[in-house]
Amino acid sequence: LFVVEINIMTSIELTLRSGQVVHFAAQRGQTLMHAIRDAGAGDLMALCGGGCSCATCHVYIDAPAAGDLPSIESQENDLLDCSTYREANSRLSCQVTLNESLQSLRVRIAPEE
Numbered sequence: 001l002f003v004v005e006i007n008i009m010t011s012i013e014l015t016l017r018s019g020q021v022v023h024f025a026a027q028r029g030q031t032l033m034h035a036i037r038d039a040g041a042g043d044l045m046a047l048c049g050g051g052c053s054c055a056t057c058h059v060y061i062d063a064p065a066a067g068d069l070p071s072i073e074s075q076e077n078d079l080l081d082c083s084t085y086r087e088a089n090s091r092l093s094c095q096v097t098l099n100e101s102l103q104s105l106r107v108r109i110a111p112e113e
C-alpha cells in the first residue's frame, strides 16, 4: 500500500519568499496552485481561484525534465508577459496539473508584483 501511495504523489520542494524551504507530497490530478495552498503556503495568493486571470500564482519551476510539464497556453503566456519578474521557468501554478510524469518538482514562489 505504501508503494501505491508514493506512485500517486508528486514530491515538492517549495521555496517561500522568505527563503524558507518546505517539503511536501501532493496528490496527482490537482493543480500545483491547489497543492501549494493545501500545504499552507500563504505566499501564494491565487486571487482568481485558478481562472488564469490574476497571475498571483506565479512560480518558478525546476522539473527534472521540463518537457514533463504541461505546455504553456497563450492566455498563461500573455499574463506572464505582464510580470516584471518573468523568468525562463516561470509558470502560473494554477495552469500546471500534476501528472504522472512529475515525480518531483522544485518550486519557488515569484516576488509579489
Ligand code: FES
Residues within 6 Å of the ligand: 033, 046, 047, 048, 049, 050, 051, 052, 053, 054, 055, 056, 057, 092, 093, 094, 095
Ligand atoms: S490563480 Fe489566478 S492566474 Fe492562477
